[in-house]
Amino acid sequence: MESRPLIAPSILSADFARLGEEVQAVAGPGETRADWVHVDVMDAHFVPNLTLGLPVVQSLRKATDLPLDCHLMIEDPDRWAIGYAEAGAYNVTVHVEAAKDPVRIAKDLRAAGAKAGLSIKPGTPLEDHLDTLKHYDTLLVMSVEPGFGGQSFIPEVLDKVRTARRLVDTGHLKVLVEIDGGINADTIEQAAEAGVDCFVAGSAVYGAEDPGKAVAALRDRAAHARH
Numbered sequence: 001m002e003s004r005p006l007i008a009p010s011i012l013s014a015d016f017a018r019l020g021e022e023v024q025a026v027a028g029p030g031e032t033r034a035d036w037v038h039v040d041v042m043d044a045h046f047v048p049n050l051t052l053g054l055p056v057v058q059s060l061r062k063a064t065d066l067p068l069d070c071h072l073m074i075e076d077p078d079r080w081a082i083g084y085a086e087a088g089a090y091n092v093t094v095h096v097e098a099a100k101d102p103v104r105i106a107k108d109l110r111a112a113g114a115k116a117g118l119s120i121k122p123g124t125p126l127e128d129h130l131d132t133l134k135h136y137d138t139l140l141v142m143s144v145e146p147g148f149g150g151q152s153f154i155p156e157v158l159d160k161v162r163t164a165r166r167l168v169d170t171g172h173l174k175v176l177v178e179i180d181g182g183i184n185a186d187t188i189e190q191a192a193e194a195g196v197d198c199f200v201a202g203s204a205v206y207g208a209e210d211p212g213k214a215v216a217a218l219r220d221r222a223a224h225a226r227h
């Protein structure tokens, strides 16, 4: 497990007209600094919503030093994922439900210098994808149905997180467990106890008066819940 909980604010809840400033709001000093910036790419096909794509990620790469964590909620990630790695994303996550050849995608992402992430929807069993997981660096467990920010955390996914934690630890896999959806000051403790390494939070960070302080508070809660 990561020694310190990682916090990845999702810009889905930021002001899209001021994205550069919004990212700077979580790039401050000390504990107010986010670990990653989570970028939700939606194509209105894999999910019923449309957000942003490669040109915005290319611009964000120039606007911040923070690692970009691109969550691709798109069809045909086999075709598109590599572009995000080439644009300088730190981690590129594809959905197991959308990928045709997820092992090939992971290899290509790593060859392009990015970490490879595998995401799984709340209703998809993890057990069906264990062989694939071995090829990845991160597992993004969705704790809402992908598509929209501001939804309520689905507590049933905690069992999947516990299973993932156990499999990663006992199998000595170098896979970081990430959770996405409905993470706030209340739900982060349960997720931390279940073994999450990295916490995505959109509305809980960008809906707060001071996004940097929200990052610090979330990390603090996660760290306490682990002990």
Ligand SMILES: O=C(CO)[C@H](O)[C@H](O)COP(=O)(O)O
Binding pocket: 010, 012, 013, 038, 040, 071, 073, 144, 145, 146, 147, 148, 149, 150, 151, 180, 181, 182, 183, 200, 201, 202, 203, 204
């Ligand atoms: O992938 C996502 C939705 O599909 C977002 O990352 C997620 O929902 C973040 O928003 P919030 O913390 O408000 O739930």
Ligand SMILES: [Fe+2]
Binding pocket: 010, 038, 039, 040, 071, 180, 200
């Ligand atoms: Fe996301």
